[in-house]
Amino acid sequence: MADKNLPTDGRFTRLFDHFKREWQIYAMLLPTIVWFIVFLYKPMYGLQIAFKDYSIFRGVAGSPWIGIEHFQTLFGNDQFLRAVSNTIKISALNLLFGFPAPIILALMFNEILHATYKRTAQTIVYLPHFISSVIIAGIVITAFSPTLGIVNIILGWFGLDSIYFLTQPQWFRPIFVGTGIWQEAGFGSIVFLAAIAGVNPSLYESAVVDGANRWQMMWKITIPSILPTILIMLIIRIGNVMEVSFELVILLYQPATYETADVVNTWIYRQGLQSGQYDLAAAGGLFNAVVAFVLVMTANTLSRRFSRTSLW
Amino acid sequence: MxxxxxxxxxxxxxxxxxxxxxxxxxxxxxxxxxxxxxxxxxxxxxxxxxxxxxxxxxxxxxxxxxxxxDPQFWISYRNTFIYTIGGTIMSLLFIIPGAYALSRRQLKGRRFFNLFIAFTMWFNAGLIPFFLNMRDLNLLDSMFGIILAFAVNAFNIILLRNFFEAIPQSFEEAARMDGANDFQVLWKVFVPLSKPAIATITLFCIVSRWNGFFWAMVLLQSEEKIPLKVxxxxxxxxxxxxxxxxxxxxxxxxxxxxxxxxxxxxxxxxxxIVYPFIQKYFEKGILLGGVKE
The missing domain is CATH 1.10.3720.10 (MetI-like)
Structure with missing residues (x-):
């Protein structure tokens, strides 16, 4: 029957009534959806230049397809490969040193009895999180300066020669990772402190009866109790391996330290925004985004196993 | 203990x-x-x-x-205030109604729209396509462009949507009896009940605007438009x-x-100066953010 494929009158009317009755919520949603299309989905369409010989004059749609040529260039490009390797190395260092820092801090805060002392210390260590990376970089550049920097002043006290830290490749990663810990460890401890606050107090009470000391309680009760939180935060971290805070890298690195400092996003920035090789840089970006997507999805699946709810 | x-x-x-x-x-x-x-x-x-x-x-x-x-110091200081205040207002104008709509059960395609928004947290086109898009939209070197293009993010919408979803139906029903429409329900019932969540999001917006640097550096050429960080x-x-x-x-x-x-x-x-006042909100906010979907 022909009219089988057409919506019945009833469905039409119902739909019409629905929109007539509920048009306001669609009106409220519309600006947000349009915003997402214009500012986030349209660039995804523009990603096709990774497979094209892009020219500004022809535009995204008009530029000719060239297949995977950019990706072949990319994987033969020493600088790009170095950037991928640097990204992974910096992330690994962040994971090794930056990840435990807020946990240790939260465990220590938990042992402090004096409420005002604890509060004051917390207020201070949360602060750097709210400071812009430009200022953080300004502070780091000043503090590590060869002439007036406090670090070299202290080296001088011990009779050591002053070092121009920010021009030496071997110093970049320690400084970068250390800066990250200084800036984020305090703020990162909030999540773990909340988890510690949720531990059942009766566990501690029975431990006291059994004559356990604080050190034992920390290892036998607190840490096992917050283990799910630790695991989830670890998984999120692993999902974000490609996301090195490149803003801070741009502010702190220089040609002399590219060797250890250049990460994928800073390479894209120089290649694309500074040298105008948009298509090749976009290919690098697509590679980065796909790897990040796979990692995040894997992380989400893993976290489902550890907690009832997923991360999203 | x-x-x-x-x-x-x-x-x-x-x-x-x-x-x-x-x-x-x-x-x-x-x-x-x-x-x-x-x-x-x-x-x-x-x-x-x-x-x-x-x-x-x-x-x-x-x-x-x-x-x-240096007059440039004052110009960029003023600009930072413009970006922070204008950007935060712009964000709230998108996020509050958007989150409300997504929290409504009767919204058709609700699952799709939620996924549509959440997907942008997992996959990002990256710097170059975003930049070229801004150029195509004629938003290079535009103060309005900076305010608009960074107004929304998936995380803030989802955070507020979750908060809205947790508001008991009974609050809304009373207003509906008085003949309130969705705009009125949002403004008179949901917004007042969600002050902590909205304060948290406002705080996130203010902080990211005040500190915003990279895109301002890339997109703005005129000295009279740059913020303090640039x-x-x-x-x-x-x-x-x-x-x-x-x-x-x-x-x-x-x-x-x-x-x-x-x-x-x-x-x-x-x-x-503002730090002591905002502290109680960000501690709450980071925990709200942990309870996604």
Missing amino acids: QNWNLYARGDKIFAIVVSILIGMFTVATLYPFIYIAAVSFSSGFAAQAGKVVLTPVDATLEAYGYIIK FLRHTISNLSDDDEFAIVQTAAGFSAETVTAAIIVCSIIPVL
Whole structure:
């Protein structure tokens, strides 16, 4: 029957009534959806230049397809490969040193009895999180300066020669990772402190009866109790391996330290925004985004196993 | 549970050691700020000679005198306020109604729209397509472009949507009885009940706008449009290798470093002023953010 494929009158009317009755919520949603299309989905369409010989004059749609040529260039490009390797190395260092820092801090805060002392210390260590990376970089550049920097002043006290830290490749990663810990460890401890606050107090009470000391309680009760939180935060971290805070890298690195400092996003920035090789840089970006997507999805699946709810 | 008088000797020692370690970390967090402030109030000569450690040496206001005479400093300071206030208002205008609509059960395609928004947290086109898109939209070197293009993010919408979803139906029903439409329900019922969540999101917006730097640097060319952070970046990279400046500074009591430090101090002060007031919100906010979907 022909009219089988057409919506019945009833469905039409119902739909019409629905929109007539509920048009306001669609009106409220519309600006947000349009915003997402214009500012986030349209660039995804523009990603096709990774497979094209892009020219500004022809535009995204008009530029000719060239297949995977950019990706072949990319994987033969020493600088790009170095950037991928640097990204992974910096992330690994962040994971090794930056990840435990807020946990240790939260465990220590938990042992402090004096409420005002604890509060004051917390207020201070949360602060750097709210400071812009430009200022953080300004502070780091000043503090590590060869002439007036406090670090070299202290080296001088011990009779050591002053070092121009920010021009030496071997110093970049320690400084970068250390800066990250200084800036984020305090703020990162909030999540773990909340988890510690949720531990059942009766566990501690029975431990006291059994004559356990604080050190034992920390290892036998607190840490096992917050283990799910630790695991989830670890998984999120692993999902974000490609996301090195490149803003801070741009502010702190220089040609002399590219060797250890250049990460994928800073390479894209120089290649694309500074040298105008948009298509090749976009290919690098697509590679980065796909790897990040796979990692995040894997992380989400893993976290489902550890907690009832997923991360999203 | 934690009572000092009941502590055994070992526990007391442990608590004291931990307190000292926390104290050291706190001092280490605070020290760079004190050091930068000390540099900013020191003479250029003293700073260059590496004499500044904790307090200003040859205390002077020369560095501040230099920056307040620079009209660009005031222009970019003003711009930062415009971006922060304008950007935050723009964000709320999108996020509040958007989150409300997504929290409604009767919204058709609700699952799709939620996924449509959440997907952008997992996959991002990256710097280059975003930049080219801004150019195609004619939003390069545009203050309005900066305010609009960074107004929304998936995380904030989802955070507020979750909060809205948790509001019991009964609150809404009373308003519906009085004939309220969705706009009125949102404004008179949901917004007042969601003050902590909205305050948290407002805070996130303000902080990210105040600190926003990278895209402002990339997208804005005109000096009269740049925010303070880009001005600071220019100052850091220009001052040190500017010969003319080197000659001027030798005569005056400041140096590239003391001027940089002074700009840093000026840019941190507003943050320090509002910081005590916002603290209770961000602690709540980060925990709200943990309870996704």
